[in-house]
Amino acid sequence: MKAVVVGGGLGGVTAAVALRRVGWEVEVLERAPEFGEVGAGVGVMPNAMRAFEALGLADDVRRIGTPRVAGTIRDPKGRTLTRVDPAQDRVVAVHRADLHRVLRSALPAACLVTDAEVTSVDDLDADLVVAADGIRSRARQALFPGMPQPVYAGTTAWRSVTTARFPRDLGISQTLGPGTEFGVLxxxxxxxxxxxxxxxxxxxRSADEWGEVRRLVGDWHDPIPRLLDATPPDTVLRHDIHELAAPLPTYVRGRVALLGDAAHAMTPYLGQGACMAIEDAVVLAAACARADDVPSALAAYDRQRRPRTQSMAKASRLLGRVGHRLRNPVAVTVRDAAMRAVPASIGSARVSKFLAWTPPVLSPDR
Ligand SMILES: Cc1cc2nc3c(=O)[nH]c(=O)nc-3n(C[C@H](O)[C@H](O)[C@H](O)COP(=O)(O)OP(=O)(O)OC[C@H]3O[C@@H](n4cnc5c(N)ncnc54)[C@H](O)[C@@H]3O)c2cc1C
Structure with missing residues (x-):
């Protein structure tokens, strides 16, 4: 059986690895001249880490990721609002380019094709087409022409990575100010x-995006100013956050499965967009291994993935409203007091339910 994966982002390459694990021949078609990822981090949540366990890649991911450190949510003065126990819900942050490299190294070079823009999925020679072509997915637009385009979520984000190295006990943190947030991975x-x-x-847009960040958070608590000082200004990326606000009625059409942002682009407030793409990949491969034919596999994939990813997208949107998007000083004070008062274990009960996901067993045998 042969699958063609359209798009070689984190979702597409993970799908390729997973499908090969269950015995499929796979080709990944990427429109860019090179495979890779932007110079920014991504948090691999425990649910996605279990998906990497299923693929046999978890140790490789841990090796490039955050050591076991505490997680803290603070206010701009550095006062703790809540803590995340490092023994639970551990996030492993990785450089996107490093994660992409780990995934590519699990694939034969011959199945990775660059400079290969797909204009129509109908022309592809495959039993299964995995459309992992991102938030502006051409495949989604062709298969669901009536569905609305992604919408702006009201937030713009800057990201980068320091060149200097920091002590290994620097914790993961998120700092919530009025209308602004800063995260450390x-x-x-x-x-x-x-x-x-x-x-x-x-x-x-600004000619000096680094300066924009400095203006917003330059007087926030340590280590924020030091991190900015350790970042080359020309490496700072800026992206407006968009999401697919209208959920799709199905993620599958004929022999095509939409995966990752193509299916369910969501806001990053729960840090789960890429994690959902990674889960999608493992579930799709397991469904392909178990079902008698591609239509039954795709029906199972849609049944398992649509409710979870769409409720994750909804929860992420809601969290955005009470997170950095709050600007009213009274509302910010009430939010901060509530975070201090509620033990992290209770406050994160809903999130813990999302994180508790376990992957299906990946085996070529039925
Ligand atoms: C600021 C920000 C912070 C985020 N933080 C997190 C986080 O901490 N944790 C997390 O889990 N998620 C996070 N996300 C979300 C995450 O980045 C995305 O959900 C994830 O990268 C989507 O992966 P993908 O493979 O589905 O799509 P993409 O990464 O968009 O990949 C799509 C690929 O398809 C290629 N392509 C497109 N069209 C074609 C075509 N016609 N033919 C061939 N190739 C094509 C593109 O070139 C691209 O390589 C964040 C997002 C943003 C914007």
Whole structure:
């Protein structure tokens, strides 16, 4: 059986690895001249880490990721709002390019094709087409022409990675201010990925994005100013956050399965967009291994993935409203007091339910 994966982002390459694990021949078609990822971090949540366990890649991911450190949510002065127990719900932050490299190294070079823009999935020679072509998915637009385009979520985000290395006990943290947030994701080698997000009109750009971040959070608590000082200004990326606000009625059509952002682009407030793509990949491969034919496999994939990913997208959107998007000083004070008062274990009960996901067994045998 042969699958063609359209798009070689984190979702597409993970799908390729998973399908090969269950005995499929796979080709990944990527429109860019090179495979890779942007210079920013991504948090691999425990649910996605279990998906990597199923693929036999978890140790490789841990090796490039955050050591076991505490997680803290703070206010801009550095006061703790809540803590995340490092024994539970551990996030392993990785550099996206490193994660992409780990995934590619699990694939034969011959199945990775660059400079290969797919204009129509109908022309592809395959038993299964995995459309992993991202938030602006051409495949989704062709298969669901009536569905609305992604919408701006009201937040713009900057991301980068320090060149300097920081001590290994630097914790993962998120700092919530009025209308703005800053996140710190230490990597395994001491470099630190960070992001800043703020409420802003769509399309804003500056000749000095580093300076914009400095203006927003430069007087926030340590180590935020030091992280900015350790970041080359020309490496700071800026993206407006978009999401697929209208959920799709199905993720499958004929022999095509939509996967990752193509199916369910969501806001990053729960840090689960890429994690959902990674889960999708393992579930799709397991369904292909178990079902008698591709239509039954795709029906099972849609049944298992649509409810979970669409409720994750909804929860992420709601969290955004009470997270950095709050700007009213009274509302911010009430939010901060509530976070201090509620034990992290209770506050994160809903999130823990999402994180408790376990992957299906991947085996070529039925
Ligand atoms: C600021 C920000 C922070 C985030 N933080 C997190 C986080 O901490 N944790 C998390 O889990 N998620 C996070 N996300 C979400 C995450 O980045 C995405 O959900 C994830 O990268 C989607 O992967 P994908 O493979 O589905 O799509 P993409 O990464 O968009 O990959 C799509 C690929 O398809 C290719 N392509 C497109 N069209 C074609 C075509 N016609 N033919 C061939 N190739 C094509 C593209 O070039 C691209 O390589 C964040 C997102 C943002 C914007």
């Amino acid at each position: 230490p990597l395994g080698d001491g470099r630190v990925c960070w992001y800043a997000a703020t409420v802003a009109p769509a399309g804003g």
